[in-house]
Amino acid sequence: MPDSTMAEQKPLLNASVDEVETPALLVDLDTMEANIQDYVSFATENDVQLRSHIKTHKNAEIAHRQNEYSGGGGIVCQTLGEVEVMAKNGIDDIYLSYQVVGQQKLERLVWLAQKLNRFATTVDGPGNITPLQTAAADHDVTLDVILEVDVGLHRTGISLGEPAVQMAQLIQEQSNLNFCGLLAYEAHVKSKAETRAEYKEYCTEAMDRTQETVELLESEGISVKEVKVGGTATSKYSGTHPVVTEINPGMYPFMDVGELEHRPFDVGKSDCAATVVSTVISKPTADRAVVDAGSKTLSMDKPQLPVPKYRDDIEYVNASEEHGWLDISESEESVDVGDQIEFIVPHVCATINLHDTIIGVRNDRVEELWDVQARGKVK
Numbered sequence: 538m539p540d541s542t543m544a545e546q547k548p549l550l551n552a553s554v555d556e557v558e559t560p561a562l563l564v565d566l567d568t569m570e571a572n573i574q575d576y577v578s579f580a581t582e583n584d585v586q587l588r589s590h591i592k593t594h595k596n597a598e599i600a601h602r603q604n605e606y607s608g609g610g611g612i613v614c615q616t617l618g619e620v621e622v623m624a625k626n627g628i629d630d631i632y633l634s635y636q637v638v639g640q641q642k643l644e645r646l647v648w649l650a651q652k653l654n655r656f657a658t659t660v661d662g663p664g665n666i667t668p669l670q671t672a673a674a675d676h677d678v679t680l681d682v683i684l685e686v687d688v689g690l691h692r693t694g695i696s697l698g699e700p701a702v703q704m705a706q707l708i709q710e711q712s713n714l715n716f717c718g719l720l721a722y723e724a725h726v727k728s729k730a731e732t733r734a735e736y737k738e739y740c741t742e743a744m745d746r747t748q749e750t751v752e753l754l755e756s757e758g759i760s761v762k763e764v765k766v767g768g769t770a771t772s773k774y775s776g777t778h779p780v781v782t783e784i785n786p787g788m789y790p791f792m793d794v795g796e797l798e799h800r801p802f803d804v805g806k807s808d809c810a811a812t813v814v815s816t817v818i819s820k821p822t823a824d825r826a827v828v829d830a831g832s833k834t835l836s837m838d839k840p841q842l843p844v845p846k847y848r849d850d851i852e853y854v855n856a857s858e859e860h861g862w863l864d865i866s867e868s869e870e871s872v873d874v875g876d877q878i879e880f881i882v883p884h885v886c887a888t889i890n891l892h893d894t895i896i897g898v899r900n901d902r903v904e905e906l907w908d909v910q911a912r913g914k915v916k
């Protein structure tokens with residue numbers, strides 16, 4: 538066998554989308570750039586920093602591009618493995634929005650912190666504060682830390698109010714840790730709110746409670762330089778609150794079916810830059826066609842199913858690993874074996890992590906080929 542097989546060859550630049558071997562992950566560059574610009578404009582208008590979460594795409598070139606658009610706001614990673622990939626590829630301002638635990642990981646964290654121009658990590662209790670202090674002291678470095686507070690998601694994060702004050706005091710007592718502020722990730726709003734008014738109401742309510750804690754901290758002489766919030770759906774609602782200094786959305790360049798369903802008033806099909814292009818491989822009956830994109834191509838870790846980007850007359854109804862079932866009983870145009878069908882992806886972060894390459898497309902021509910460099914970097 539030769540070293541490289543034909544399947545390992547990437548599409549040619551300037552090839553037409555019809556020539557791309559399927560299933561393949563596409564990103565429409567005009568749409569992606571417009572989405573990035575939209576959040577950049579929001580951040581500028583509301584005087585907050587846009588620090589993009591790269592867990593969604595795991596590629597340093599896209600991260601550099603986001604940084605250029607936002608005037609150098611830095612990036613956010615969710616794993617140390619992502620931080621390593623981004624650092625190796627020239628990103629030098631990184632916030633890790635995750636609690637790092639375990640000796641090997643702490644060694645890696647301290648090493649990375651020394652290499653980067655700016656780095657901060659996340660803590661929320663003595664179990665992750667004390668070992669971090671020990672690791673930092675062992676290497677004689679001081680680490681910037683953000684205290685995560687629970688504003689309603691009930692995942693990680695110390696409770697607001699007195700518990701948060703006590704934890705900030707514990708951080709301040711550590712000679713090698715520098716308390717920088719709070720992470721107030723408000724993703725609970727996404728499962729609660731149904732209208733624009735409700736997004737606004739619930740985000741404001743979470744930020745009001747965060748502000749009370751900030752005031753409590755400052756009354757104890759603890760300065761809170763930063764308050765970071767999430768996410769694509771909520772950050773434009775939270776980011777108008779005066780307590781917020783930084784927004785950390787991840788999915789916003791691409792969007793997905795989850796965002797479409799949660800916020801039909803903010804996101805339309807034409808805002809969805811990430812798609813999977815598939816081919817019809819079988820049409821066993823008049824009402825059923827099957828495409829070559831199943832659950833190993835389009836992640837269905839959330840309840841949503843793929844949605845055809847350009848056709849409203851067919852429906853993706855079921856998946857096995859390499860097969861996607863289409864209901865074509867209502868189809869107005871023909872669906873035949875060999876046809877290409879493009880789907881908006883159910884959950885973009887988990888879908889990109891299934892692919893080796895993101896194919897950037899403009900006017901139906903391949904313009905960029907990006908490796909998903911931090912794919913599988915879960916450690």
Ligand SMILES: Cc1ncc(COP(=O)(O)O)c(C=O)c1O
Binds near residue numbers: 722
């Ligand atoms: C702490 C934190 N911040 C920001 C984000 C980005 O949110 P989204 O993917 O909704 O843009 C995430 C996503 O999981 C997150 O966990």
